[in-house]
Amino acid sequence: MKNKKSLLKRLGLGLTSLITIPLICIGIQLYQNNYSRPLTDNPEMELANVRKDLKINKNLKINIDYTSEGSYSSKNIDNSYNILLDFDMGRNEAGLRHELCHIKNGDLDKIFHYKLSERAVYFLWAEPRATICSLGGN
Numbered sequence: 001m002k003n004k005k006s007l008l009k010r011l012g013l014g015l016t017s018l019i020t021i022p023l024i025c026i027g028i029q030l031y032q033n034n035y036s037r038p039l040t041d042n043p044e045m046e047l048a049n050v051r052k053d054l055k056i057n058k059n060l061k062i063n064i065d066y067t068s069e070g071s072y073s074s075k076n077i078d079n080s081y082n083i084l085l086d087f088d089m090g091r092n093e094a095g096l097r098h099e100l101c102h103i104k105n106g107d108l109d110k111i112f113h114y115k116l117s118e119r120a121v122y123f124l125w126a127e128p129r130a131t132i133c134s135l136g137g138n
């Protein structure tokens with residue numbers, strides 16, 4: 001009986017985490033989108049500055065561009081990376097830092113999007129870690 005109660009407590013804590021951690025991340029990202037320094041019209045210069053600040057490996061090839069199709073980063077077959085930052089949501093220093101943190105942490109080197117458990121790891125670990133990492137900028 002005691003084990004059943006303990007299991008229910010853990011299940012409740014797990015479900016609460018599944019809801020609150022992504023909500024906190026979304027809240028931080030919305031706040032950053034309004035108050036972080038907007039990036040200039042020179043994305044390569046912005047990338048170089050933030051990349052230096054985050055001490056990203058100099059050997060990694062990273063391409064950057066602005067878009068109107070959402071902000072995200074991806075890894076190419078030649079091991080280079082792309083960062084696309086949306087004009088409305090993410091074209092700011094925090095957005096750039098967030099995507100660079102995903103690259104720095106190796107989040108794009110793993111496949112997170114196929115199994116439910118991988119998605120959970122992404123939303124409960126990789127996304128909060130990138131969000132916290134992005135807090136260091138202006």
Ligand SMILES: [Zn+2]
Nearest residue numbers: 098102127130
């Ligand atoms: Zn992210």
